[in-house]
Amino acid sequence: MSLLVMLPIATVFFGFFETTSDYFSLLINTFLLKYISNSILLLVGVLFLSFLFGVGAAYCVSFYEFPGVSFFKWALILSFAVPAYIYAYSLTAFFENYGTAFSILTYLFGPYEYNVFIPKVDGLFGSIISISFSLFGYVYVLSRASFYYQSQNLIDVGKNLGLSSKKTFFKIILPSARPAIVVGLSLVAMETLSDFGTVSFFSISTFTTAIYNAWISFDDLASANQLSFILLLFILFLFFVENFSRKKAKYHSPSKGGFVNRSKIKLIGKKSFYATCFCSILFFCSFLFPVLQMLYWTFKFPKYLQDLNFFSLGINTLLLVFLSCIMMIVFSFVSNYGNRVTKSKFLEILTTISISGYAIPGVILAVAFITLVSYLDSLIFINFKTMFIGSIFGLVIVYFVRFFALSSNGIKSGYVKINQSMDESAYLLGYSKFKTFTKVHIPYLKNSVFLISILIAIEIIKELPITLILRPFNFETFATTAYIYASQDLLEAAAAPSLFLILIASVFILFVSKYILSEN
């Protein structure tokens, strides 16, 4: 299974040794440094903001009581529903010359040349903002969970030692939540590096752009492969850092008995005002702002809403979600169960590597897939190309490669919680391996499966580049429809499909908010 995921990735690797055209040397001489520094700036900016927003919000809602806290607790995860490229559309629409901000000012204060006063949120800054607001949720959810399960004992010890609340935060709370935060940030990092839609919308050239350019403008697949290879190495490095930091640490208090239900500190006066403000602004910026911008357009240009065939778009989107979920969950079970039963180190490493699909830009993955299928097709007589390229089947396979990390890791973390002795007891009771799987593992992992299905669903609803390249004739989703309008410079018309996309994703999120925020 892991091999299947690895094939396209391997295609990228093997290209490394091909000869290149002069694009590579031109690139090195001119823009490569610029691209790399853009990528690094983007990464650092996004990681910083995600950390600030994610950990900050998680800290507020986990430890303190202030007006609106129970609302913000789940409202902040709605940011997952807004893909970074739609956030980018909203930013541009609002801040551009004669954009929404201009309209609002004109409406409020009468006609005037306001453009000079409106800050232009675009380019690298715009990309950082868009990606941060749509991804900080990872850090928020994970660090919140970690904060919640943090032992009250530790904090009490700190208090007894006379630490201020600031010191408690930096000396105790933050370090013990470190693994969760690192996992969150590494997810954000991978998604940032694989982003193409947002940066290309703002026409910022990153490392991913260099890959795309090498391949597109210079038809230089070899250079593209070499660059992808470097990106992949970097991502694998990140991934191992993440894995490493998780393995070394056993931070969680092991037994349920030790867990003392912590009472939240009630904030009063200024502090409670600040906390409410921080969370309100975060909620506004991450969710309300793009939604309102899209709503404003949908109402301002109602014709586009009438033209939208949202029934068929919805069916298509959900069909992809349904098929992908089944495929990913089934295979995650197979690979995780395999790991558990055989305890093979090799399998484990293979699984780890196969997960790196998550970090490869969708555009590149889709093309690697096309190249691979064509190559395999040329080897044998049976013609299966049309079965994979331009078919829903092919789409689902590439989604699988891209998002397998999500489902595999999810099932894995569920499995970790089932003590190995449980399996042994089952064997002692005479259960076969298969029976142990169906009677013991599955009931235990029911919630994980539900949660993961929804997470996959949200990712697939938002997915754009793979769908765009590989979809069959006359097959549109909300994401592709929004893109098509946006690319003919009619963001106004992209508003309605974007809005539906956000709406559906939000409904899915609300389904699982109970689990994500579970306090038991």
Added chain:
Amino acid sequence: MGRIVIFVFFLLTISGIVSANEVNIFSARHYDTDIQLYEKFTAKTGIKVNVVSGKDKALQKRIIEEGKDCTGDLYITADAGRLGAFQEKGMFQKVNSKVLKNLIPSNFRSPYWFGIAKRARVIYYATDRLSKSDLKGLSYEDLADSKWEGKVLIRKSNNVYNQSLVASLIANNGKKKTTEWAKGLVSNMARKPKGNDRAQILAVAAGEAELAVANTYYIALMLSGKKGPEQQAAAKKVKPFFPNQDNRGTHMNISGGGVLKHAPNKANAIKLLEFLLTKEAQEHIVNNTFEYPIIEGVQPNKLIAQFGLDFKQDLKTKVSKYGKNQAEALKIMTEADWE
């Protein structure tokens, strides 16, 4: 459960293969109004039109890799350079259609692909700060003149319209002069290139710069009110200037299409191309995308016609050459630090 899934996959795969009286289009020119046009075609001929739209090169990649199994019949895109480059790769097949030959001026077609609509890449100026007489004789070449230092806007070098424009300069002035020109233009830029063509025009309206290079249809799009009353008002502050009137004429480009090499429905594809050049279809195109018609006897939309129709078009530079020079153009722009 597993069986059901396999069955569903099977059905979906089959439904993708079965062909009927239809024509399959890969389109990088994804106007939703094109879809309405295809519907008209279906109503008229009974031929079903299937479309996959997407980014130009990604679609090309898919077509190339699908090879002889590619079910696409027609590839439609904006920019002659892209059409030429795709032809170079041998992905189109020759089409002998008298109708197409008679209707399309020779500069805007090849034996392999055919222009559907025209656009000009022009220079916009704000009427409250500059007048047409200030710009008299202005050419693309003049944009590198130090007279315009800090006053010119143009989008990034990765944009294909810029690549075609620079390709045409290479064809006319040679690599060396074009390299110098690109350097001069970069030093004249009012800001680092960002945003699309429309953003350049709006920035001139907002006073950020004096001149902006952009395609013709964007101004009409704003004037039409499709972008809201504010941008409609802003668009009224600027006008397009048609450069190089004293020599070869204004840089022209096309939207166009060609029949793919392995097209399973070649006859239908040609029918569709011919349909796109009927008066009815051309009127639909010019009134929705604000491009110029490619056939005689159809007027452009009045929002674009008001800027004049008698300007000299560059018919000397073969649009079919853009493709060959595009890679060189990007190289020159890159070396000139044109982001």
